[in-house]
Amino acid sequence: MNKHIPAEIERFDLSARIQHVIMFTTFLLLSFTGWGLKYAYADPSSAWITIWGGAKTAGIIHRTAGIIMLLDFLYHQFYLLNLWRKKDLRLTVVPMPKDVVDFFQNVAYYVGLSKKKANFGKFSYMQKFDYWAVYWGMFIIGTSGLFLAFPVMASYVFPTWSISWAWDVLFIMHSDEALLAIVFILFFHFYNEHLRSDVFPMNYMWLTGKMPIEELKHKHPAEYEYLYGDKGKK
Template identity: 25%
Template sequence: MSKARGIAGFIVTIFLIGFGWVFAYYAALDDLFAGGLLKLLSLIRHPELTSIVWWRDFIWYFWPVVILLFSLFATTYVIAMLSVELRYLGLEHHSKEEGYVVKYTVFQRIQYYLLYVLFFLVAFTGFVMHFGNNPYIKYIYVSRELYTTLHVVSGVLLGALALFHVGYYGTQLLMTIRKKGWAGAVEKFPLLRVFNFNEVLTNISRLYILALNPKGPGPEWDKYDIESLLHYWGEYFGMTVIGVTGVAMIFYGASAWAGFAWAFHVREAALAVAIWLLLILPLAHFRPSRFPVDKAFLTGNVPLSEVKRENPLWYKRLYSKLKGEK
């Protein structure tokens, strides 16, 4: 990477980490530190598992703990990544003459662009309304009706995109499992490797080791690294929670299910944005080696040298496939 691009990526990544923590604090952690932890402990000591009100309060005070733990992990992981990448500052990893491999098809990139635009609209309008009483937010919170309409419409479109994606790829997955079994499905859909917990945890720990010891073993990811795996599978959980609770509030208002829908909707949205700010953007786009954007999302192609360095298991599969064709 060039020095200028590397330094710029480092600065932007550090800014994102700081901004992500500020957002996480005001969106959730403030409640945790202002007595929320004691209330959570009280709820745990006196469980009422059949009470929707108990579950509403539990989610409201427990989810900030989830956000705090994730934020700590994301911050340390991104800092470890930065320490590794800055060792290569000023060094180019690949040349224009080398080969490339397709990582994202046009169809996949279009879905990704739509996902980013719709997610931004949903998150922006939602939290502008949530913080509507803030004196600084009031300058952009021009109309509740406008923001509500944008929030609902973009949310419905985002849900439709998710359902289309699940239907399209879910059908292919089932057909592949039927023909080739689970192993064949994992080879065709490497995102399924997230269920190999030992592999995921080993690769995460290896980055921390590599950050401390340059001679240590680096992560050996397949086609997708931790950012991609969390991004992809987190969407399924997040969209399910936010989508179901959002639909409930469209029909029954914020008091739907005794306020449980609103509480879970807001807390899960805060977690989703925290993930986006603290992990997805820093690793996918603004890390020094990819700044200002990962070109794979623009062209769909990745240099073979990058694949060999960052996705060695995928590189081995590609190499084995080429040898087999010869």
């Protein structure tokens, strides 16, 4: 018996969409202001920071945006907890051995070794990478940023034997991993969600949260199978 198949499916609820908007707004503010400080001795940086209201104001913007981002991240954990409480939480974004298989299948398809596309679930390994990159960023950049923003308080946390390098390590962590985050977003996320020929100029899901069922079937066949397939349990 065929179940009713809707025309489109919601993949991100309103809360997730708002979390995403806060995340990328603060991310852009942090990148723009932090870039000037990281490359302070490069020529355009002084002029660039002037646009952001001078070094002092740019610093305040950076700290404020950083705290909002951390709160957004914290909120996301409660959001997940709430989904779990309502038994709505599916662990679809958790990396699985299948992702390794998907990766090799996908690369084989890319280079022409296989004509079969990878059988992606709700989230492809690229999307999982995108998601968990935020956790890595929050852990490395978020904590180091918090320590650097409140260095006197942070000094109570560090053991005495670490202080001859801890401050430099914090600075390096913050600055290098921020560069990694920017490069990642600029090349990977922007390509996949903005520049790719099938989504250009952008994947509107960040606004609507919904994906047409045809696209789901095409891009996430395993998820389509899970939801509407003959063996589907829903």
